[in-house]
Amino acid sequence: MSNLKLQLIKTSLTFGALFTPHRVMNYFWDKMFTTHKRSLKPPHTQILDAAKKERFEVTLFNNEPATIHTYSWGTGKQTILLLHGWESKAADYYKLIPLLLQQGYKVLSLDFPAHGSSNQLQTSLPEFIKVVRQYMQAHLEIETIVAHSLGGTAAATWLGEQTNAKVKQLIMIGSPIIPKNFFEGAFNFFGVRRKVRTLFYAKAHRTFGKGIEDFALANALTTTNQATQVYGIYDVKDRVVSIDEVKTYASQNPAVHMQYFDGVGHHQMIKHPEVLQACLSILAQAQA
Known part of the structure; x- marks a missing residue:
């Protein structure tokens, strides 16, 4: 412009x-x-071709029914849910999914409303949260959530509502603190x-x-009464999420395990080799 x-x-x-x-x-x-969808590239198409594809019925605000697209890979005993961020999609995890499958996990993901293959035109963080709430009710086997950007804020908000969550780990990657x-x-x-x-x-x-x-994430998630281990992975030079807000939140919630990178970029975090390795290391700690 x-x-x-x-x-x-x-x-x-x-x-x-x-x-x-x-x-x-x-x-x-x-x-x-209103979201703007990005076209699929060969790596996206390849990972989606390997997925089992289903549709999941949800109820949005004003009791509006909607259908979103969901995906699964693998048949491992431990199940991981991957949640994307704003104007992203499940297929953007095309580098992480094969690594998780190699470790023997079953991997689930979805396209939030107005994202990926889901057909709506508009959505919001509150709708992300409603979708997470309904999806988790239908998938009690999920033990770990890895979520990027606004997907992490939605997952943390859902987690904050729970008193006996079965989720063992939440890994937030570049998730906003104060939307x-x-x-x-x-x-x-x-x-x-x-x-x-x-x-x-x-x-x-x-x-x-x-x-x-x-x-705001500070209002949603407190770790004092949660059995879930919460991890945050952030870029100190993130131009989308305020790192000052992140560090203030971290100082007020010392039970959240923070790891910082320098210069990765907000949108590249779920593709960056060092960030992916950090996620795998966190998962390995839980199995040790």
Whole structure:
């Protein structure tokens, strides 16, 4: 996008907010929750061709029924669930899945609504959480969750709801701590007025049943009453997730085992050899 076009958009939104704040709010709502799917590349196709494919019926907000695509590989006695992040997909784990199969695991994954092969156009973190909740209820055999980015925030939120979770390990890779800051960052970039922000957050509360700020990881997951071992893998130069927020969270939750990398990149973390090896090492510790 050229600087001129960007400036025109900002100017239009500034004036629009003065006279039609609800219209501007709805514009941002669509922009924030509409996903853009990336095309499959040969490695994606290859890993999906090796999977057992199924469909899973879920209920989203307002009791809206939806169908998502799910996948499984292997027949091992221990089951691992892989969860992707925003604008990602199950097939993006194409490097990790073969490594897990070599270690004898059964691997499950899914495409969240509006991602991968799942057909919806819009989704959100609260919908990610609803899907995780329903999927885990149907798959009690899952012992470990490995989750990237927003998938990790959703998994941690689900885990925080449990009093006797059978999941032994949760590995979060580059998962946001305070998701509301993504919205605030976008609003600040476009110079969105407070009136529009207030309308946006009020609509979110009506839609999701609680405020965007309530989905912060610090509110969702405390480790003092959890039998699950929680691990965090982060890049100190991550441009998507604030490492300062991560380290503050880590200092307040010392039971979370943190491991930091330097310069891997947010979207590359689930493909990077050293990060994958870190995941395998964590899994091996549980078996020792």
